[in-house]
Amino acid sequence: MSNYERYLYGAGIVFGAFYRIMAWQLGYFGFVHMAMRIRVTLSTVIYRKVLRLTRSGEDKANIGHVLNLVSSDVCRFENALIMALFFVISPLVLIICGYTLWAELGLAAFAGIGAIFLLAPVQCNSV
Secondary structure (H helix, E strand, O other): OOHHHHHHHHHHHHHHHHHHHHHHHHHHHHHHHHHHHHHHHHHHHHHHHHHOOOHHHHHHOOHHHHHHHHHHHHHHHHHHHHHHHHHHHHHHHHHHHHHHHHHHHHHHHHHHHHHHHHHHHHHHHHO
């Protein structure tokens, strides 16, 4: 391998890492921005509904219930949308990495992929 090829491979690794970081940041920013817009919209809907409550409706929905809806329950929608990004990307990464491992290692790659599947529930329970 010549020095030119080494520099070319090194530049490819640096460019690939830079591209991955920039693409991830743009995608993550888009999901966070959309989640924040949904949170503001849901808070606005709840606030408008509270303003239209009559006296008989105010007895059923007290201030604590409304604050809980606006603060914690709406925040769960925001967090769920941000986590949806991982549900989209994770299977794709698993397929690409699995194929790459299989191409390099053959049948031994399935042992590594099986270990990942076996350890996934352990990681979910620790969070």
